[in-house]
Amino acid sequence: MADLNAQLEDLVLANRILAHENVVDGFGHVSLRHPERPDRFFMSRSRSPELVTPDDIMEFDLDCNPIDQRGRLMYGERAIHGAIFKARSDVGSVVHNHALEIIPYSVTRSPMRQVIHTAGGMGKQIPVWDIRDDFGDTDMLVRNLKQGQSLARTLGDNAAVLMRGHGCAVVGETVRDAVRIAVYLMINARLQTEAMRHGEVTFLSEGEILATAKMSASPLASDRIWEYWAYRTGYTKR
Amino acid sequence: MADLNAQLEDLVLANRILAHENVVDGFGHVSLRHPERPDRFFMSRSRSPELVTPDDIMEFDLDCNPIDQRGRLMYGERAIHGAIFKARSDVGSVVHNHALEIIPYSVTRSPMRQVIHTAGGMGKQIPVWDIRDDFGDTDMLVRNLKQGQSLARTLGDNAAVLMRGHGCAVVGETVRDAVRIAVYLMINARLQTEAMRHGEVTFLSEGEILATAKMSASPLASDRIWEYWAYRTGYTKR
Amino acid sequence: MADLNAQLEDLVLANRILAHENVVDGFGHVSLRHPERPDRFFMSRSRSPELVTPDDIMEFDLDCNPIDQRGRLMYGERAIHGAIFKARSDVGSVVHNHALEIIPYSVTRSPMRQVIHTAGGMGKQIPVWDIRDDFGDTDMLVRNLKQGQSLARTLGDNAAVLMRGHGCAVVGETVRDAVRIAVYLMINARLQTEAMRHGEVTFLSEGEILATAKMSASPLASDRIWEYWAYRTGYTKR
Amino acid sequence: MADLNAQLEDLVLANRILAHENVVDGFGHVSLRHPERPDRFFMSRSRSPELVTPDDIMEFDLDCNPIDQRGRLMYGERAIHGAIFKARSDVGSVVHNHALEIIPYSVTRSPMRQVIHTAGGMGKQIPVWDIRDDFGDTDMLVRNLKQGQSLARTLGDNAAVLMRGHGCAVVGETVRDAVRIAVYLMINARLQTEAMRHGEVTFLSEGEILATAKMSASPLASDRIWEYWAYRTGYTKR
Numbered sequence: 001m002a003d004l005n006a007q008l009e010d011l012v013l014a015n016r017i018l019a020h021e022n023v024v025d026g027f028g029h030v031s032l033r034h035p036e037r038p039d040r041f042f043m044s045r046s047r048s049p050e051l052v053t054p055d056d057i058m059e060f061d062l063d064c065n066p067i068d069q070r071g072r073l074m075y076g077e078r079a080i081h082g083a084i085f086k087a088r089s090d091v092g093s094v095v096h097n098h099a100l101e102i103i104p105y106s107v108t109r110s111p112m113r114q115v116i117h118t119a120g121g122m123g124k125q126i127p128v129w130d131i132r133d134d135f136g137d138t139d140m141l142v143r144n145l146k147q148g149q150s151l152a153r154t155l156g157d158n159a160a161v162l163m164r165g166h167g168c169a170v171v172g173e174t175v176r177d178a179v180r181i182a183v184y185l186m187i188n189a190r191l192q193t194e195a196m197r198h199g200e201v202t203f204l205s206e207g208e209i210l211a212t213a214k215m216s217a218s219p220l221a222s223d224r225i226w227e228y229w230a231y232r233t234g235y236t237k238r
Numbered sequence: 239m240a241d242l243n244a245q246l247e248d249l250v251l252a253n254r255i256l257a258h259e260n261v262v263d264g265f266g267h268v269s270l271r272h273p274e275r276p277d278r279f280f281m282s283r284s285r286s287p288e289l290v291t292p293d294d295i296m297e298f299d300l301d302c303n304p305i306d307q308r309g310r311l312m313y314g315e316r317a318i319h320g321a322i323f324k325a326r327s328d329v330g331s332v333v334h335n336h337a338l339e340i341i342p343y344s345v346t347r348s349p350m351r352q353v354i355h356t357a358g359g360m361g362k363q364i365p366v367w368d369i370r371d372d373f374g375d376t377d378m379l380v381r382n383l384k385q386g387q388s389l390a391r392t393l394g395d396n397a398a399v400l401m402r403g404h405g406c407a408v409v410g411e412t413v414r415d416a417v418r419i420a421v422y423l424m425i426n427a428r429l430q431t432e433a434m435r436h437g438e439v440t441f442l443s444e445g446e447i448l449a450t451a452k453m454s455a456s457p458l459a460s461d462r463i464w465e466y467w468a469y470r471t472g473y474t475k476r
Numbered sequence: 477m478a479d480l481n482a483q484l485e486d487l488v489l490a491n492r493i494l495a496h497e498n499v500v501d502g503f504g505h506v507s508l509r510h511p512e513r514p515d516r517f518f519m520s521r522s523r524s525p526e527l528v529t530p531d532d533i534m535e536f537d538l539d540c541n542p543i544d545q546r547g548r549l550m551y552g553e554r555a556i557h558g559a560i561f562k563a564r565s566d567v568g569s570v571v572h573n574h575a576l577e578i579i580p581y582s583v584t585r586s587p588m589r590q591v592i593h594t595a596g597g598m599g600k601q602i603p604v605w606d607i608r609d610d611f612g613d614t615d616m617l618v619r620n621l622k623q624g625q626s627l628a629r630t631l632g633d634n635a636a637v638l639m640r641g642h643g644c645a646v647v648g649e650t651v652r653d654a655v656r657i658a659v660y661l662m663i664n665a666r667l668q669t670e671a672m673r674h675g676e677v678t679f680l681s682e683g684e685i686l687a688t689a690k691m692s693a694s695p696l697a698s699d700r701i702w703e704y705w706a707y708r709t710g711y712t713k714r
Numbered sequence: 715m716a717d718l719n720a721q722l723e724d725l726v727l728a729n730r731i732l733a734h735e736n737v738v739d740g741f742g743h744v745s746l747r748h749p750e751r752p753d754r755f756f757m758s759r760s761r762s763p764e765l766v767t768p769d770d771i772m773e774f775d776l777d778c779n780p781i782d783q784r785g786r787l788m789y790g791e792r793a794i795h796g797a798i799f800k801a802r803s804d805v806g807s808v809v810h811n812h813a814l815e816i817i818p819y820s821v822t823r824s825p826m827r828q829v830i831h832t833a834g835g836m837g838k839q840i841p842v843w844d845i846r847d848d849f850g851d852t853d854m855l856v857r858n859l860k861q862g863q864s865l866a867r868t869l870g871d872n873a874a875v876l877m878r879g880h881g882c883a884v885v886g887e888t889v890r891d892a893v894r895i896a897v898y899l900m901i902n903a904r905l906q907t908e909a910m911r912h913g914e915v916t917f918l919s920e921g922e923i924l925a926t927a928k929m930s931a932s933p934l935a936s937d938r939i940w941e942y943w944a945y946r947t948g949y950t951k952r
Binding site: 501502503522523524526527549552574576577579580581583584585586606608612613614615616617640641642669672673 | 828829830831832834901904905908909911912913914915916917918919920921922925926928929934935938939941942943945946952
Binding site: 048050051 | 438
């Protein structure tokens, strides 16, 4: 239970961090797979991430049914999370966001590639999913498990998948991993866009992509940045 | 009266939100059609939106005459609001702003188009109005009903109209609708500009434009973002 | 004296506003011609504008000699102000700044032109002064009256002059005019740079340039924006 | 000892300033050579710069061994500092950062050059070091003295060296010098990128590069900007 409580604290803080670092605005969400019951996950009720408190956290099964709804409103797109948790047993947390720096890569033919070592964990490719391919004209939201499964298929075994004209889903072993990759995926997108102005760009090699992924997930890097982001939210008191 | 009071509260908050989200700076304004008297509307006295309080709200007829001026200074451009309320019975609120991201589309031949689902409600086209066409050299302000009517004609039945070298007018059924569309029109402009750097852009289809308009106006989306923006202003206490 | 005191208050506030609106960082300064003695002007001792208080204000003659130095350190570049006040009897205030948006226009062949009505007062052209033309290799600062006079000659009867690889000097009849033009000159620069990405830009006509100058200096526009900027600094209490 | 204490205070403040001015995020570090023992240097324990307090400062020899570790976690990349202090007896402080504006110059063929006088001290060239040249695929971090020495060789007698896909190292005689150059190197990068959009850029001449370096290090410029940055952190009380 100690571990569960610590992870739920991380989940609340993750909401605040994603908002403070401008990865999410009023929309977007982050989930945690239940550490003791892999067929369950946690996520806030329908609320802007910046406002999420421990009381807002709800529990779901992997079909995205609430365990104990108590009348609370739920995110319309929780199928993103359920479908990915089903497809990827290695994933312990999913972040869904609309970071502005990332959107251009979802609507053009520029593939995202790793420019900087701190984006370690984003992997060597980020596929793009277009909801129109399987589902025609929609309101762009992932509203059911079928759509979530289609998204999860395009994600494959990558760390993130872009959603055309919408945003992305980022996964990690832990909440801290998913948040860290989501923040630096956004920063990497900005850097790549700026670098491309100057001409041909040297991206990280495959060996560097693997080595920086390991480095970024190490406690030396991961704990330092989490402490920093936590204090910046003001939610964690100095 | 309960409804009127709630809508007037939204109007004050709308001023604060537009300022906090950088849609307006010291200039710009937002209006509300009287919910019980469609031939009247409310708007602040001449004041920067960030500073507007309930006491600043004035009532006008659709010719933009004040009902009870009590010596208060009025916005020079209230004809934007009166003329649009006259021409569009479906409109309950008008936002006028100079958001920086939008101006480039008013002075070049790039048409604004929907890039992201959150801009639902901006519609499939945003016409550009050039005051010089009908009125020659002016100080660019919409200073009388004739100019307001010309602007309203170019607006047509769209959700927004750009004003060359000046800004835009955005309309909505409610204050919350107009504010939400105004904020995401600005974000969409930034995204479109960034995406165009990368080459050909995939915009939303007509079906998606319609479906995202409906989705964005739904309580699930609309209430969540309004709550978020309200808290961010600091005017609504957490 | 009442008028002098009010203008000195504006001068202190102008320092704070220019810092808060990111027109100046730790460097840059703003001056006020003495309203009763046109052969004198006021300016802060050498200090970052964000930190200036009434006690920091010093008085100078137009050769930039301090009237009552009392050991206070003075800005190295006060010749910008003295020389312009000498050359331009119509000028009551000078702002010198390094706003980032403006610098690119000082080191390339792009001329700055008015894109938006709120930049009223910037005039139809902004000349570029290169200190190297008259003085060869220097540390780029305007360190003496000769250099100031050279700058003033290039300024001519315009509202601003760019300084190559350095920044600009902006003038106005009053402190509020000079500050307002300085802020919107910066915003106009950003807008022009963004608009030029999209192709050919429609700038304001000569008639519009004149009419928007008059409009921007009118109390309706000028007082509203000053009140807004003043509150934003936190120095003026709400 | 008075001097040592004052310099250690500057070191703590330097951490805060670099964070507040967005030169570093959660990563990056700054060091001080011991003013009395040139074979030693000071640096924080492994911590985000924004959080560093006097208690976090540790002492190292130039092989980067801690003098009195007391179980504290150390930065993985302290070899950047030790190797540069060994190679450059004129250097009293080193800043390592990942400022976003700088990264594009590390992964493309655009050389950084001085655009603005406030970047005085950056020198006439900034070499680029690619860790892959000497060490093949790595996690990009400078993890040992060999890698540090390779970096120091590329730095040569310049004021800064870019690290491909990673960031840069900036040196100065004092902590204040290194911080000032690091901040304005970032600003200069942004200005250069923007100016290049407009066409051919006029950079500073060699004589201007030398003269602005001297000017920027003078007390008039250096003390004013340090006071400003210090207050902005909130760590130094007004």
